[in-house]
Amino acid sequence: MNRKSLLIAGAVGVAGLVALPAASLAHHAFAAEFDSSKPLVIDGVVTKVRFVNPHSWIYLDVRNKDGSVTNWGFEFGTPTSLRSSNITRDNVHAGVPIRLAGYKAKNGGPFGYATTVVLPGGRKVQTGSAPDAPPPPVGK
Template structure:
């Protein structure tokens, strides 16, 4: 094999690595286990490939538990009306989404309702989730 061919193949394989690393909804979340979380925003991570909303939820026994809610990509959220100012820490929210398969305090968010009643769609299309809006 010529060195040019080897370099070309190596470049193609390296560029494909991020595609292999990306997960599908069904790999991590249970589409049959829809949950509703009511809590207070602790922080929002605007990172790729998915943004994360961290909320503090009061358990039945009164203890606070931090949940991590996976959202769509930041660019998709911005196109759907999200802003960095729309989800500040301390705001009460209701999150409808799907529980992680491993039972961790992690969910894939679909719909977020803010304390003022404003609803934000949190997902990204084409994930394989059972409930997707346009």
């Protein structure tokens, strides 16, 4: 390799090392999207689960006081952290009634961050993994 090629390769490597921390900081924090002053505990029936990185999502139909139903979406932890807590497609899938504790989204829509899930049978599992998320709200 000639000197010019080495200089270019070195510059590309340094640029990659500089960009790496910036990319990791670009990943959102809990406080960027969710409101720690708005805890919630909600019961619903699972309609969809997405075990994807960097965050899994669960959607559930929640019956409102007036009898209507709203589909809520909640961010969970990583698939690996959920699997280590034995949260899998076998026990969290469409049709399963669950209780979630967490926090509402800042955008005011039916979205939130789930810190805890209570499965049928009463097993309670911590689901959130954001390092800056507050402790789970007290459940009903």
